[in-house]
Amino acid sequence: MKKYVEILSDIEQQINEGRFASGQKLPSVRNAARMYGCSVNTVSRAYMELEKRHAIYSIAQSGYYVVEKPGSRHNATECKTIDFSASSPDPSLFPYLDFQHCLNKALDTYKYDLFTCGDATGLETLRHTLVSHLAGDQVFAKANQVIVMSGIQPALEILAKMPFPNENSTILVEQPSYDIFLRFLEAERIPVIGIARTASGIDLRELEEKFRQGKIKFFYTMSRYHSPLGTSYSVDERKRIARLASKYDVYVVEDDYMADLGEEPGSDPIYAYDHTSHVVYLKSFSKIIFPGLRLGAAVLPETLLETYLEHKGYADTSQLSQGALEVYIKNGMYERHKRKIASQYALRIQMLNDAVQRHNDAGLLEITKVQFGVYVQFKLPQTVNLERLIERLAARGILVLSGKRFYLSDFLEREKFLRISIARAQQEQIEEGVKGIIEEVRRGRNQTG
Template sequence: MKKFVAILSDMEHKIREGYFGPGRKLPSVRSAAEEYGCSISTIIRAYAELEKRHAIYSVPQSGYYVVEKSGDWRSETVSETIDFASASPDLDVFPYLDFQHCLNKAIDTYKYHLFTYGDSHGLETLRQTLVSHLAGDQVFAKAERILISSGAQQVLEILAKMPFPNGKSTILVEQPSYDLYLRYLEAEDIPVRGIARTAKGIDLQELEEQFRSGGIKFFYTMSRYHNPLGTSYSVEERKAIARLAGKYDVYVVEDDYMADLGAERFDPIHAYDRSSHVVYLKSFSKIIFPGLRLGAVVLPERLLKTYHKYKNYPDTSLLSQAALEIYIKNGMYERHKHKIYGLYEERMRELNEALRRHNEAGLIEAADVRYGVYVQFKLPKTVNIERLIKRLAERKVSVVSGKPFYLADFAEREKFIRISVSRAQRERIGEGVRAIVEEVRRGNGW
């Protein structure tokens, strides 16, 4: 299965990037089998899947050809701006046809059941499907502990308001962190405290002191492909966080919303949890499309009853849940995941190479992030971020300031802009990085 998925993803990539242009004939089945080192039946299956997706067509006694599109619809949607600001997935790779098929299949399978209110816990068959799906990420849980939500934000709001068994009240958040959640906590006057996290990681001694004496209810963290840093915790850090949680009776809310955007093997903090103190969050929006508004939360047994009291109504479409179940079961999610992270990996590589070319003076500090979509460009203290962003906008380069990713009263801030590659055109990434370096140099008095 993995071999087939890799071959299909590579073929789609070559078509998307123009290696096989519109109207061009693809390699024969035998040639392709030799090239990929697989059986002829695997290539036939891949070509059949590409035909089903309307990417290629077959001509009897001749071969397979790339579909020619009437007009280039992409040219109508591509902006002149080099977009390093948008966080939503690339419009060009949304799995419209596949998910439409799953929606139709869901209606045929579940019929009138889809038009009832449903269970506030989520569709039972989807939760059962997620047992094995999450196990692939080393998150092992029974279906009773997996609940479906309308996204991570809803779960985070419920967790912030509900009481926890440890009787503590303060939420500890990484700084910087998810800006919308920070604004929510401040607006609701929920006790919140920050702890510095940089591209190099987190101070585990400070974290232990906070856990020991800070009255911490839970620690909110993004263990991999952090927003806005883009970096991931090391194995040692993940193990230490799980150990400290059990030692000091502090819960960890692990927001693994980008779990599927990298090829590297990564065991989440949840995998090292021996004391049932980790809440695991996963979103499906970054892989499929934001409008799906579906996520899952894995809760420790001790939190289930209270969580149910605070979320006592269904809030997600049963039709969407049923379609997602079919999408995962049929292997479509796995195939699309490979396509997505392959696409973003290429853009990250282009970004890193462009920074090495243009940032010779080292004015910008950036970690070598290879997966996910975010990178932090740390700036010299003398640079005025507002002026920099304005000048870049004049050059049609869009970026995001790092300021909103901090609590209002957090003092130990780094000066940076967040770079996202999710909507950046690969062929223009170098041009955008060059503009950023030039404007930083200008703002630094060079």
């Protein structure tokens, strides 16, 4: 990495973390050169780039200052609500100015081409860029296998409705799982059955039995950073799922929407172990950049491509957004932002784990310690009334989600839990929030007893 890029990244991080506050004067070019051990020209180049990104501004004969962001005078601690319910990224981490630059660059590069409806498969140059990008996650595919989508949900709906080469009709889903997809399957009366997944994993013998006898079209799974559990399959589990899919001609739809939020050892997706083209790989960019982007990618086996595109039918994503994403990935901004948001979330998860260790001394909650992602399962005593608990927490300004919503309506083997998300929980609120949850669980247990 070039020295000026290191300086630029370091100053941006200090601004984002509040060490350089809005309106604060930065070190002079000469002082910064001494600090970073480089020439004044290198620092000047970094400052000029920061000025282009509207992160800082210069005043003649005075120096450089941090741009004041809207609402920056209102400290996050002034917000009394502790939000453990939201799954979308923290707005304070959105790369507004970087992506604005990419939008402008895309307009300059592609001009009027971005204002057409485009192709149903997505912008061709973006798909080629995604081939290289996905290869970094051990997802190797040809450009024609990569379909750009307006998020993962539309891809799931197409896959659920279209016929598969194995001619099976039943969809197998983990329980618990992605609630919006579950509600879609039930509303559309699509044949669906569940298999229990807990923080400890999945019963692979039961999975094999369902693959063997259940006439399963595909198995929908979140192999990494599962919602709502927060856990990931082991390498052995991923390999065995891939082998079972091949053995019984069952497809796997792997929703890897949180793929960029951690660096666990052996974190390759199931797709990396698929040797018979039985895995559909789905990736979202909205969870890392910002929800309004509404862009994702589906990587399909060639045996499914024609049918999938027939059901998709038309382009459903903005050409301008696709062009901007291509620029964002190619110039290294995505990788830099990925590291930034992953480190922020990892810090929050660690703070949550530390708070649980301090306050859960009586073992009221069963909590699997996760290090990456955004979700943690708080498993509750059976004697606690879940609905009343959530109401009492809301009255205290602590927002959480019930685990009930993440199950099929007729699935009986349910665990009683809260899904805790650290995506929007501010660092200074986590300790108070965890303490409040444990206090209310203790109160609910005592009242029931």
